[in-house]
Amino acid sequence: MLTLPGDAVRQIQWRYSDRYDLQMLLQSARGVARTTVAQLVASGERNTHEWTPAKAAMLEAFDRAGITAAFMEPEEGGFIVGPKNLALALAAFELAWVDGGAATASLAGFLALAPIHERGTAEQAQRYMSLSAPPQPGEDRKPWRGAFVLTEPIPYVGVDTGMLSGKLRVAQWNDREEPMLLVDKRGRFITNIAFANFVTAAVNSDDERIKGSCVVILEDTDEGVFDHGTATKKLVHQLSSTGDPIFNMKVPASRIVGGYTVKGGVIVPNFSHAEVIEAVFRRTRVTVGLMTAAKLLSAIEPVIRYQRGRFRGAEGARPGTVRYEQGIQQREDALHRLVDVWAAGEAAASLGFAAARLFDELDPIEKQKTAILAEHGVTGGRAEMKALRESEKLAIESLRLRADDPRRIEIESDPLVQYVLKDAEANVLCPATKLWNTGHGANMMREAVSLMGGYGITEDCPGFLASKWMDAQLEATYEGPEAVQRRQLTITMTSEVFLAQIRIWIREMRHIATTHPGTGACALASAFEMWLWTLNHLQTATDTKGAKLYHGQRQGVTFPMADALCWLVASRAQILDTLELAAKGPFDPVAAEGLDGTVQFLSDLCHVQAAAAAGEVSRISAELVFGYRAHPGWNEQGCSLCFTSVELDELEQTMPGISAIAVDTIGIEGTHPDKAGPCAGCTGVTDFLRLQNRLAGCLSGSRLAKDRAAETVSKVMIPEALDYPA
Numbered sequence: 001m002l003t004l005p006g007d008a009v010r011q012i013q014w015r016y017s018d019r020y021d022l023q024m025l026l027q028s029a030r031g032v033a034r035t036t037v038a039q040l041v042a043s044g045e046r047n048t049h050e051w052t053p054a055k056a057a058m059l060e061a062f063d064r065a066g067i068t069a070a071f072m073e074p075e076e077g078g079f080i081v082g083p084k085n086l087a088l089a090l091a092a093f094e095l096a097w098v099d100g101g102a103a104t105a106s107l108a109g110f111l112a113l114a115p116i117h118e119r120g121t122a123e124q125a126q127r128y129m130s131l132s133a134p135p136q137p138g139e140d141r142k143p144w145r146g147a148f149v150l151t152e153p154i155p156y157v158g159v160d161t162g163m164l165s166g167k168l169r170v171a172q173w174n175d176r177e178e179p180m181l182l183v184d185k186r187g188r189f190i191t192n193i194a195f196a197n198f199v200t201a202a203v204n205s206d207d208e209r210i211k212g213s214c215v216v217i218l219e220d221t222d223e224g225v226f227d228h229g230t231a232t233k234k235l236v237h238q239l240s241s242t243g244d245p246i247f248n249m250k251v252p253a254s255r256i257v258g259g260y261t262v263k264g265g266v267i268v269p270n271f272s273h274a275e276v277i278e279a280v281f282r283r284t285r286v287t288v289g290l291m292t293a294a295k296l297l298s299a300i301e302p303v304i305r306y307q308r309g310r311f312r313g314a315e316g317a318r319p320g321t322v323r324y325e326q327g328i329q330q331r332e333d334a335l336h337r338l339v340d341v342w343a344a345g346e347a348a349a350s351l352g353f354a355a356a357r358l359f360d361e362l363d364p365i366e367k368q369k370t371a372i373l374a375e376h377g378v379t380g381g382r383a384e385m386k387a388l389r390e391s392e393k394l395a396i397e398s399l400r401l402r403a404d405d406p407r408r409i410e411i412e413s414d415p416l417v418q419y420v421l422k423d424a425e426a427n428v429l430c431p432a433t434k435l436w437n438t439g440h441g442a443n444m445m446r447e448a449v450s451l452m453g454g455y456g457i458t459e460d461c462p463g464f465l466a467s468k469w470m471d472a473q474l475e476a477t478y479e480g481p482e483a484v485q486r487r488q489l490t491i492t493m494t495s496e497v498f499l500a501q502i503r504i505w506i507r508e509m510r511h512i513a514t515t516h517p518g519t520g521a522c523a524l525a526s527a528f529e530m531w532l533w534t535l536n537h538l539q540t541a542t543d544t545k546g547a548k549l550y551h552g553q554r555q556g557v558t559f560p561m562a563d564a565l566c567w568l569v570a571s572r573a574q575i576l577d578t579l580e581l582a583a584k585g586p587f588d589p590v591a592a593e594g595l596d597g598t599v600q601f602l603s604d605l606c607h608v609q610a611a612a613a614a615g616e617v618s619r620i621s622a623e624l625v626f627g628y629r630a631h632p633g634w635n636e637q638g639c640s641l642c643f644t645s646v647e648l649d650e651l652e653q654t655m656p657g658i659s660a661i662a663v664d665t666i667g668i669e670g671t672h673p674d675k676a677g678p679c680a681g682c683t684g685v686t687d688f689l690r691l692q693n694r695l696a697g698c699l700s701g702s703r704l705a706k707d708r709a710a711e712t713v714s715k716v717m718i719p720e721a722l723d724y725p726a
């Protein structure tokens with residue numbers, strides 16, 4: 001590979017080479033990121049918690065660049081037709097390449113609008129989208145800015161979104177008039193709040209004339225208190241505004257997101273706050289995960305530059321010498337660690353963009369599903385779930401058939417089956433992206449920072465790497481920290497439809513391995529098999545007290561299994577993107593240049609990452625399979641299967657050599673080898689050991705791939721100067 005992968009390569013990998021609208025959006029987001037945003041960071045705007053005119057100007061730059069309008073439909077002032085998950089993901093990726101806070105400032109506006117977009121009435125959508133759209137040329141108005149208000153002061157809403165203290169009461173309800181509602185809500189850590197014109201706030205009924213919970217829209221000119229609150233003293237994302245607002249306001253009931261009906265004198269919101277939030281977060285969390293992926297990939301170029309130039313200027317390091325030309329890159333460890341960061345960044349980006357594309361596919365099918373079910377009188381979460389059971393059975397049946405089987409084609413032409421299949425996958429990929437990209441990404445950002453030595457933890461570090469490291473931790477926290485994603489995964493990854501899909505993926509990876517053995521696809525298939533075996537085992541296994549292992553309350557079992565799965569799905573996405581490049585690259589004149597080298601390098605990164613994923617799965621599975629079994633001791637029970645030295649002497653007569661095989665021999669006076677007890681047996685888990693043995697062998701070649709990738713990293717050309725100012 002001669003140069004760093006450019007746009008032509010990324011467009012093919014992340015599948016937007018035929019989307020001119022997205023390419024334009026990406027370019028304009030990049031323009032703002034690498035000028036306005038980079039200058040704000042370089043000039044120290046991150047050093048204040050306050051919302052400053054310069055930060056406000058950044059939002060206007062977003063408006064001018066079309067980033068704000070990317071969320072809207074064309075009739076609302078937008079320019080992208082159809083689903084926008086990939087579009088928003090690409091814009092956020094570009095902004096986060098320079099600064100996570102800038103990306104968040106743009107995303108938070110979308111997050112405020114998302115409840116209205118996903119579940120709002122047509123009137124609500126029209127009003128708030130149009131008001132929030134940037135002004136058209138010649139139009140004299142400022143766009144509205146919004147904030148999403150879920151989190152509340154401790155001890156209320158955080159991870160547990162069910163514990164709401166925000167209250168909704170009827171203020172006034174005259175005959176034949178629309179009810180007026182009283183909203184009492186305090187927010188904690190609310191993004192965009194310093195300048196928000198409206199908020200979407202989650203509240204619970206505190207009135208017998210209102211049922212359940214809902215999300216309400218509050219405008220800053222509504223009657224009552226709309227207190228923007230004090231600024232949060234953040235250590236991260238300082239280019240976005242965060243604060244703790246207080247609301248005590250009177251609003252018409254038409255502000256309930258998604259509307260309401262009146263039944264028996266009670267206002268019944270059409271959607272509970274939980275239903276609205278679920279629809280919102282399952283999309284927006286993907287974008288957050290991509291922000292951390294951008295950070296990892298953005299770190300590559302500054303680190304290479306630093307490593308190469310490390311000794312230039314020193315006596316003895318003259319141009320042409322290895323010390324001058326290669327600097328720290330003479331050393332294998334420096335290269336290998338950078339390869340690890342790069343491989344993780346590739347996998348994170350591939351996973352995140354795969355999830356964003358999946359939601360683009362899912363959005364229209366989901367609408368179709370809702371319409372079909374509504375035609376049959378089925379509405380609402382539980383009723384829908386029940387009605388889709390038959391489609392789930394069909395989906396599982398179809399996944400057992402060959403791709404060209406007419407029965408499979410017939411089953412999968414049913415939109416409800418299509419929905420079930422995509423939904424099952426999306427329910428895993430979204431939390432996996434949020435959890436793995438941000439959590440593991442934050443760890444890998446530390447690695448990137450460490451590669452810059454002392455420079456890495458200074459404000460002068462090119463690429464703002466230390467800020468990105470810390471920012472990654474916020475990305476792991478907001479919109480639900482890791483426990484929330486793990487909790488969700490423990491449920492969605494055990495769906496029968498998803499497990500059937502995994503079996504297909506195992507076959508898919510084995511098949512890829514026949515044509516592209518250097519990608520690590522075979523090792524990944526073996527790791528997927530081990531994960532499946534372990535999950536099956538844990539679902540029936542018990543601990544020494546007879547308590548079930550795979551259980552909702554037993555996070556020590558379920559959460560590590562969720563973590564392990566994330567490694568696998570990320571690695572799979574990375575391999576699929578590399579294959580896409582290999583297949584389509586030759587037809588793109590720009591990507592085709594030096595393509596073989598690029599594909600080779602990216603395949604090597606896939607191999608490195610697949611080996612790392614396999615290692616994680618093997619470690620986690622072994623701990624869970626064996627960790628809940630008691631280790632035998634040197635007691636009667638533990639020694640029951642051991643030979644005594646006397647027995648061995650006798651056996652030696654008929655079976656010469658047996659003494660050499662017996663490891664846990666008990667001596668005449670009860671003496672035994674110096675260790676914890678007789679070695680643990682493998683009753684019931686021999687298949688696991690067989691899988692583990694196989695997996696170890698599957699790692700063959702992965703370190704050769706790492707060596708090759710390291711060699712490329714030591715030679716790849718980088719631009720003369722960083723792509724934005726330090």
Ligand SMILES: Cc1cc2nc3c(=O)[nH]c(=O)nc-3n(C[C@H](O)[C@H](O)[C@H](O)COP(=O)(O)OP(=O)(O)OC[C@H]3O[C@@H](n4cnc5c(N)ncnc54)[C@H](O)[C@@H]3O)c2cc1C
Nearest residue numbers: 148149150151158159189190191477478479480481482483
């Ligand atoms: C800069 C910033 C911007 C934000 N922007 C917004 C915004 O715009 N709107 C908004 O509504 N909110 C916002 N938030 C709030 C954010 O979403 C919450 O902080 C986040 O969801 C975590 O909640 P918490 O802080 O209460 O953490 P906690 O719930 O106290 O979690 C603390 C730790 O305990 C773990 N934990 C908690 N519960 C469990 C459990 N059941 N099982 C296992 N482990 C558990 C968590 O994983 C975490 O590690 C923002 C936060 C920050 C810092």
